[in-house]
Amino acid sequence: MVKTLGWLTALALVVGLLMAFVVAPQVTQGNVQRIMYVHVPLILASYVAFVVLAIASILYLVRRDPAADRLAHASGEVGVVFVGLGIATGSIWGKPTWGTWWTWDARLTSVAILFVMYLGYLLLRGTIDDPERAARYCAVLGIVAALDIPLVHFSVYWWRTLHQPPSLMKPGGFTGSASILWPLLVNLLGFVLLYAYFVARRVRLLRAEAEAVP
């Protein structure tokens, strides 16, 4: 099952890669814009990861099922990797495009806060030795973080847009044409599948580690 998922993922990613360079056209921004085909899917896939983390956390608190805890852990781990990579690729895209590695616009700030929040989640896991307590505390943190996200979003958005012109930082010219949309969608599928594949393997590994008598 996991192996099939792995092969499907590889297929989607390879096709996506080809499409990003062959099918996708060059836009006004230049070839740099092709970074979008990894940057956006990474970020969106990380959102999926954090939603799954939130749901798994609630499930754990309600049912106390270790499987839910393992899912939350794995999802958090992969989510942090993806969002960190998303921020890095966004930064690399930003330097030639806007002239700067970083800017405190609404979206970047929100994503950076997201990254730090879930990094904290992993840190909390790492510092608690007792497995049952770690599961409980991380579930609570996962729920608090998830509920906080809309608040973060609004506060940062208002901070950047009120009494100030809205951020003009939009990824170059999304006209919605098919030749841009399809590579993006295929890559998005590829990265979501990659997330699922990583989580599946991580969950399986966590289960095996928990079972193995030291």
Add this chain to the structure above:
Amino acid sequence: MPDNWSFVAAAYALTAAVLFAYWRRLAKKEREVTMRERSNANRSRPTADRSRLTAERSGSTAERSGLSAERSQEPSRTGHPRPDPDSRHSLQ
């Protein structure tokens, strides 16, 4: 802008590198767990068919085969609650 290909290459290379590194980390940990499982399975097998003169098997095998059916009281290495010992799955 010909220069910017270096940025594209950097972004894609970084992505590939990080994801590959994570994939390798998973594979490495899976190997470790499989080896640990195998050595545990070896230890808990009955000693009737093993030579008593083997120095490595130091007498406590019988205890361990008694313990392996219960849940270990030590903290789990991953920080997760231990699953029911009757529901073991191998990694493949």
Add this chain to the structure above:
Amino acid sequence: MSYARRALAVVWKDLAVERRSKETLNALVFFSLLLLFVFQFTLGADRERLAAVLPGVLWLGFVLSALLALGRTFLVEREHDCWEGLLLAPGDKSAIYLGKLLGNLLLMLLVEALVLGLFVVFFDIDLSRALPGLLVVVLLGTLGLAAVGTLFAAMTANVRARELLFPVLLLPVQVPVLLATVKATEALLLGEPLGAVAHWVKLLVAADAVYVVVSLLTFDVVLEG
């Protein structure tokens, strides 16, 4: 014992402990004085720059004191081996949360009043118009900080690297509160009425509601062991 009485019992106990030892209060008072002096050294002469950074500086002071105070919420229980006592407490454990929250609120508001007072006096700031609005914003912001802070303090009480983990967990989650309070304070100090920052106030109210409700619901889970 009724729920409310249990909560108040916790507040009373903590206040009594604090009144005798005065540890936390002393630390916070000295910290406030330090803040005051440092800002006088760096910005005292330049009135305009001072006015521009004052909201941020003020809330920086509030937040850092909050971290200090909140991080010590369960210090007494932990140091004197009373943690199990909390775990074994009968009935709804969220009463303990409420008690701790109230205690933290009182302490934080006291320190904030002190810091604000010191700043007003030493930097000659005119608060007459801004004060009512400022009180609302400070109260809401402090509640937000304390609500999550008390919950996280319980979660990190018995954990390794507690002093590092607590701010790392708390501050990203508190960004909405920090943004809202600083921007609202900024506007108020510039003379705008409270109505002009209504959206920030509404955000604070929503945030406080979410934080308190979630903490009340999950505190029992944290104190399971």
